[in-house]
Structures are given as structure tokens and as C-alpha cells.
Amino acid sequence: MVCEVILWVIFFIFNMTLLALDFYQIVCLSDLEADYMNLYESSSRINAVIVPEFVVHGLFCSLFLVTAHWFMFLLMLPIAYYNTMLFIKRQHLIDVTEVFRFLKAEKKYRVIKLSFYLVLLVLVIFRFVLSMLNSIVDEDDGVHGSWWY
């Protein structure tokens, strides 16, 4: 049961990373919108983290799959699929020449993603706490283990 706790810690870290990456992009876009940052810098910064974000998301998703957390996996799947599609169509990067035309849409997309990750974070923390409780209960008496599940 300890490994379950560790697993959830890892999930938590993944989730925080995604949140951070996403938030960073939103900040860059807002700066761009408010003219605090020029578009070359802003788009190169954003583009630098897009692929890492996709990779982290993919790992996160597959980790759920491998560890048989089906529900969480299904939750993650649509975004993973969407990311893959973008990547295949080569539309995942911000187009520096047309940034302003799509600024609103890009921002909206990232805000939605951010809120999704926040929801996910709540779930992850909840499960993390549960698993921790579980493992404590486990240690106390190994009989009524995982009645939660």
C-alpha cells in the first residue's frame, strides 16, 4: 500500500508540472496581449514548453493506464488525443506571424486546460489522501484494507 501512496505522490507531481506549464503559457499570452512582451519572445517561450507539456501529459496518461487507474485514464484521454492530433497536424506551436489573430482562442484553450488540470488536481489530492489513510489503516490492521475501492 505504500507504493500506492508513492504512486499518488508521483501523480501529484505530474499534475503540478502540467499546471505550472499551462499557467506559464497563459501568463506569456497575457503579457503579449498587454504588450509587456514582444511577440517573438512570447511565442518562442510558449513554443519551448509546448512539446514538454505534451510529453508530460502523455506520460501521465500512460502511467494511469499502466497502473490500472481506469477512471483517471479515461479522464485524461481526450486531451491526450487532442494533443496528438495537434502534433500530427503540426498545429501545436504558436504561429508567430498570426499570434494576434488567434490570441483569444489560444488563451481560451489554455484556460480551459488549466481548469481541467485544477479539477484533476482536486481528484488527485483526494485519492492521494485516501491512499494515505488507507496505508495507515493498513498498518494498524491489515484486515480491512481497501474497502474504499
Next chain:
Amino acid sequence: METMGTKNPNRGNFHQRPSPPPFAAVSQSTTSFLSSGPVVGSEAPAFRPTPLSAPQTTRPFLSSGPMVGSEASGFRPTQTGKYDDPSIPPPPSSYAPPSVGPFQRFPTPQFPSTAQVVFPCNSALGQPVFSPPIRPPAGHVPSPPSSLHPQPQVPYVPMGSPPQSINHVPSSMNVPPSSLDPSFSAPRTTLESSQSAFPGYPSMPSKVVTQPPPVQSTPFATRQGGYGPPPPATSSPFLAHQGGYVPRPPVAAPLGVYSREQMPHQGSGPQMGAVQGLTEDFSSLSLASVPGTTIDQGFDSKALPRPLDGDVEPKSFAEMYPMNCSSRYLRLTTSAIPNSQSLVSRWHLPLGAVVCPLAEAPDGEEVPIVNFAPTGIVRCRRCRTYVNPYVTFTDGGRKWRCNICALLNDVSGDYFAHLDASGRRVDLNERPELSKGSVEFIAPAEYMVRPPMPPRYFFLIDVSISAVRSGMLEVVAQTIKSCLDKLPGCPRTQIGFITFDSTIHFYNMKSSLTQPQMMVVSDLDDIFVPLPDDLLVNLSESRTVVDAFLDSLSSMFQDNVNVESAFGPALKAAFMVMGQLGGKLLIFQNTLPSLGVGRLRLRGDDLRVYGTDKEHVLRIPEDPFYKQMAADCTKCQIAVDVYAFSDKYTDIASLGTLAKYTGGQVYYYPSFHSAIHKEKLRHELARDLTRETAWEAVMRIRCGKGVRFTSYHGNFMLRSTDLLALPAVDCDKAYAMQLNLEETLLTTQTVYFQVALLYTSSSGERRIRVHTAAAPVVADLGEMYRQADTGSIVSLFCRLAIEKTLSYKLEEARNSVQQRIVKALREYRNLYAVQHRLVGRMIYPETLKFLPLYGLALCKSIALRGGYADAQLDERCAAGHAMMTLPVKRLLKLLYPNLVRIDEYLVKASSMADEFNISRLPLMADSLDSRGLYVYDDGFRFVIWFGKMLSPDIAMNLLREDFATDFSKNQVTLCENDSEMSRKMMAVIKKFREIDPYIYQLCHLVRQGEQPREGYFLLGNLVEDQTGGMSGYLDWILQMHRQLQQNA
């Protein structure tokens, strides 16, 4: 007439008048006038508007829309007279009875002989005027304000006929609506009291309608002249609608016919009221004689409106605000800004502007240059607006109020001037920035991030085998050499060259050398620039070396057999050379880039892709390298002009991207051959090099609170949400933008726009060119239509449609154009149709009468037409790139080219070229007479069409060839020979070329019946005919009409 009603409040505001007499009075008066039937005659009641309906004056049948429109515009100025001093805040628009207007101006019955004059010049006269002046007949007819003069063609139906004519109900329908009112109103009693209100009704004023002859005031008389005799009445119902389209409104007679046949349903009283009220200016096109039936054969397509006079700029706007910049620089799609979001959403056409900041001004109208050296440029502290004619000085001249954000700014000591009694600065006349809409400031050092750059020209020339074989290399070298003396900015001008095939060749042009040194770099993966300082050199210092290089360039590569093109790496190398300071990069590309980064592959010949979702991919750059390079170039102030020459596919879609985001231009010479295209290339390259160019520019357009520009269309890159980065700008580039309302309701009366272009001139001065314009805010959709500008609407449509083709199918882009036009017309129809029962008739605002045709022409333009087979992909993309930059006038000419018959002129003895007047013909095959010789001129090329039965003399004289020769071999050219006829022909061609000096128009000779050339050059471009699966003009109108009816 809710339209009138709504309109009125604004007017009221303009006039800043105290609110007119209370509504109550009006209503009584109306009732009274209703009863006053006898005077009018038995039919009179028909015209009586019921109080409610009266305002909606528009005679539905009055097909003579054009006139009406013109009058409306004519009147605008009058109202604005007062308005133009923005400093006076207009009083709140608490103008009570807006709808009152129409009723009020009925003169008293006592003066039957007097004209029921509506004052043209209320505003001119000043508000207080009204009621009294109306009485005396003489008083009524104020001499028209000067603003009226320009529009003599105001359609006046001669109303001079004796009173009996009034009884002629039907005929009176024809009368321009506004005139209707007054004329009939004469009989009505008791209304005088309310007359004072009519100033609120500016559009009416010019219509002076007199019943009795004596009354005919001079203004009236003069007008009448314009109309000429009424056309013969025709019996066919179809003719009746003629009035609508014919440019010169042949108003009266046909209408009589109308009224009989078409208006039976009007017989009943109430409806008549509605009819009578018609004062709106629209044109109608009757497409069905009886509601429900469609006519196809019987309909006379000749009567459709055609822009045979070319682009007509809306005058009313300039007249209303005389301090606005010229429409050369800024054209709004409608000069009436809607005041609410809901109004915007009902205006289905684009709302925005087309800006051409450096448009060429005719002699005498150059933009004045102002130097604020000691004070610094006067700008608003908060919104950074530049001082302009619309700012107001207060507090004895110590403060000025920004017209855009209304902030009070201090006037610095150096700029201070006293105000005269009327609140104007005493030095107004010496300060062009306070009296002219366009002005150029000399920018001090704060406006520079670095010292102003010198003009820099860098040439990237393909020297592969095809470039040499086609003769391109030689022509380019010669042209550049001939232009060296004329390059702007001497002696600071810098110049440099790179040539490339499978390797990249740099040229050291250091002034100490006598011959250029060539350095070859063959490592394409890791480009390095040898001698980075001596590749781009000062022209005057290294002149001999540059000359030597250009002389030897073509011979150097004479025997080159290299077929590869390392375009991408060469571009990178050029970027590295120019990166520090920027400049203009001219790329001469002859083949598809085949080596190194940015190599492209053949695409676009797959027929199956068309019509699928992947179709648009062909029109966007294949390799992200091009977009990235374009972005980097803009960042470094490099403008890229692309000259493409290949006879095979060169992927203009990818290459053009470089020009698109750097403010450049694409020149495309398919199948370049120096024997044919030499002159063209020479002319265009020379113009590109020598025209006045603005360097390292940025442009921003500011506008008043509550309004915001949201999207921009053209060749540039956005540097921030509203800042256009333009590494190089010149007079041939225009930019379009759309605006939106930020607030749900605008409370201001006027919206100001200010275009500011900060640039470095070729002489090394940093300058700011500022164009300021004002436009009224209106609450009425009808007013927006009245102030619409077809030219800029079409320009915006065109850019939107081309952008749409980059992510959707061509089909969808065309549909969206059509749908938007239909929606706009439907909305317009809904404004009027209900009251007027315009079943079977298509109505459209006078200002937009050409919109359907231009929409059709746009859908048939090379960029948007058909599918795979209708235009080569490269040609399509090149046309798209060209259309994205064209100023309004040139775009309209491209869409609806001139077709002129010239054989009669040639044959006529002793006529000079100057005497040749261009009478344009409708663009359809029916215009072509097989005995004639025609010139088709779209501003980009001439097609000279020889009819089959053209007299052999003419052909012989012009061509020195037997007429039977095959033109398609391109061996037959039009060149001047010793015959008189040929000289005349060349003079005409030369004259045409001078009209459009931007491009060198090649002459393509086509003989009737010679396929496929005839189809390709001419028949396919006759937009009114049915071609390539697209409907003809008539069908298009019918199709639209049908769609209009479906959801009406």
C-alpha cells in the same frame, strides 16, 4: 418611416437645436391635414400619410434610387456645417419627437402657389430659422448651399407641372420621395406651426417642389436641367424598373406605367399612406412583374447597374467633415458608425476601413510637413493622439481637449496661441496640423530606437540554368544598373548582391576593389557569411564595383547548367547579411527551391484534392521555414519582394508568405521570356526600386472610446494587438481593418479615427504621417446604408475571402461573400419592404447598387474562381497576394475591368489620342461586335481583341502581319510602325498605361474564335457572362433575389 424617425434624433443633435415643438402639436396637425383633402384632388387621400405611416416615406416603386441617394448625400453637408466644430459638445440628444420631422414641414395652404419648399440649408441658415421663412415663397427657396451644387444630378422629377399633376397619383410616385412630401403637403393646412421641426430633417431640404410654375425657384430650375426629358414611356412592365439601374435616372415616364400595372394594391387608403411617406433612397430592381413569378427571358439585363464610371468615392463624407483626410488615404466602409452592438450585428457587411497611408497625392495636394522641433510633437498625454484639426482649445488657449479621449491637455508655452472670439486659435491658418486632415510631423529622437537607417537594397538572384535561358538574369542586371542613379536616398543608399544555384555566391564590393570578388559557399547546412561587412556596401562609394558586377553578371553565368536551387540557405545568408539594419530584399526566383532548408516539392497538380477538406493546404506555405523566416525578417526590418518567373510550379503560396508578413509584394511572371516580358519586368522592377519608400515603419490606427479595431488584413505583421509592423511601405500598398464596438451603446456623437505611420524616409528623416478623420455616430441602419462605400466594402470582402481560402475551400469563400451580400440586402429589404409591399422586386441602397456585381466579379476573380482547372495554382496564389495589397481603386478596376471599343476611333481620320474618350462597355460577350477591335484593361494587362470581321486594313496596319497569322505563337506583337493608325493605337495604349503606372500592362492579342486563348484571356474574364460554372450577372441577381425572398 421609422427610419426617418430614428434618423432624426441624430440630426437633431447635429444641429444642436433646441428641441422642436412638442409632439402633440404635430399630431394634431397631421390629423388636420388629413382632412384637408379637397385641395389635393380626389386622389389625394391616397397620399396622405396617416400620421404613423408618413414618416416612412419611401416610394417603393421609385426605382430611381440613384438619384435619391445622391441627394441624400448632397444634403449631408448641410447638416454638418454646424457640426464641424467638434469643440462644441452637442447637446444631449433629448430630442423629443424624432418622428415629427416629416409632418412638420407642410406649408400652409394659403400659399398654394408657393413652393412647398423644404429647406436645403436649415443647418446653413442656422436653426432658429424655420417657421417664419417658410411663408413667403421667395423665402422658401433659399439658394442652395454650395454643398448641393456638386450633385446636380439629384433626380428631380419635374414637379413644375401645374397642380393637377398632383391628381396623377401614379406619376407622383416617381417623384423622389422627399419631394413627394412637400409637394403634397402644400394643400395641407395648419401644419405650418410645426414646420420649425423640419430642420431635423436635413435630407429633405434640397427638394424643392413647387406646384405652380411661378414658384420654381432657381435652384430647382437648374436641377431640372440635369434630368433631361423623361424617357419615353414604355409599355412593358419590365421597362418600368429601368429607372432603378440606369445610371442617369430616366425617371418619370416609365413610372407612370408602373403605377398602373404594379400598384393596384395601393389603391386602398392606408397603404397609400405608406407609399407616400417614402423618402428613403433606395433603388429597386423589379424582377417579377407579378409577385411570385420570376422572369427570366423577358428581363432586360441591360438595365442592371454597372460601374461603368469606375470607382466613385463617396463625396458626402468629405463634405460633411471638410477637415477629414482625403479618401485616398482612408476610406470607411460606411461613414456612419453604428451606435450600438445590435446595430452592428444587423449590418452584415464588414465594418471597417481601408487605409493607404502613403497614397500618391496629385500635385498641389501634397501632405504638408510640420516640424515641431523646439516643442516636441503635441500629443494627448493619455491616449497619445496627435494634435489634429478636431482638437479643441479652451481656457484662453492654454488647454486643449483631445478629440479621441476627451482629456484636457496643457498647451506648452511654445505652442500657445490666443483664441479669437469664436474660440479658434488665431494662428490656425499657419498651422497645417490644425486645419488639414493629413499632415506629416518630423519626429525627434524620442521616436527612434536607433539612428534612421539608410535605404538598403539587397538582391538575391537565382542564376540557375532557367534564369539564364529565359533572359531574366540579363534583364534584371540591366534594369538594376539603369536604376542605380535613381535609387532614393543617395548618398546613403546601400546595395548588395547574392546569387545562388546549388551553391551560394557572395560578392565583395568593397570600394577599394576594382572588380567584385566572388566567394562561393557550398555548405548549405551550416551557412556562414564571409566578409560580413563588405557584402552590403554604400552605393556611391562602390559605384564602379557595382557597375562592373552588373555588367558581368549575365556573362558570368552564361554557361551555367546548374538546375538546382538552394533558395532556403541563400535566403538565410541574405538574412544574416542584412540582419543588422534591415532594408529591402528583392528575390528573383526561377525554379522551385530544391536544396537545403526550405526546399519545396511539387504539389497542386493533384486534381482530387480540390473540393476536399485538404484543398486549402495548397494555398498555405508548405514548410514552416517560410513563416519563420518572414517573422524574423520583419523583426529585423527586412521587407521582401518576390519576383517569380518559372514556367513550372514554383509554389508562390510558400514564397509569397515571405512578402506577406514583411510588407512586401509578389510579382509573378509565368513562363518568363525576355523577348516578351522584358519591358514589363523592367518597368515594374524600376518602379519598385525608385518609388518613394518608407522604411522601418510602424502603423497604428487610433479611434475614439468605445470603438476598437479588431482585425487587420493585408501585407504586414502585427507587432502587438494594434501595431502593424511594416519594414517598407510605399504608395501601392493598402491595408484593411475591421472595427468593433467595445461598449453596447456609444454615447458620443462622432467617432474620430487617426492613422499614424511612423517611418524613416529615404532621406534619413524620421517622420510621422498622420491622417485624421471623423465620422458621425448614428442610430439608424438606413443611414448606415446611405453612407456606405462600395469600394471599401468590396476591398474588405476581397481580403476576407482570400484569407478564408487559406483555411477553407474556395467554394466556401465564395459562398460567404454571397451570403453576406444577401444578408445585407435582406436586412435592407426588411427595413422597407414591409411597408411598401415590394414583392417581386429587389431593393438595394443606392450606395450599394454595384455591390452584387462586384461580389460576382470577386467570386470570378482568379484568386477565387472555379476549381482545379480554372486557374493555375501559382496564378491563383499570386493573384491572391496581389489583391491583398491593392488600394481600393485598383482593386475595383481589376474586378470590373474596362472594355473599350477602339476601331471606330482608329479609323476616324485626324483624331488625336487626347480626344479618345473612354466609354466603357459592359463586360459580356454581347458587347463584342465581330467587326470591332476592343481593348480590355484590368490594370494588370491589356487584351486586344480582334473581331472576326474586323476590316483587314486595321489588322494589317496595326500588326504588319496578315490577319490570318496565328496569334498564339506570341510572335505577333503590337509595335509602332509608320502607319497613322498604329501611331494612334500606341498613343491610346500609352494613355491607358499612364492611368495605371504601377504595373506595365502587356498587350495580349486575341482573335475572335481563337481557342483556347480567347477563352483564357478574355471570355473567362467577362464577369457578366456565365463562365466556368459560375452564373452570369442576371442569374446571380435572380439567385440573390430568390434567397432574399426565401427568408424575407
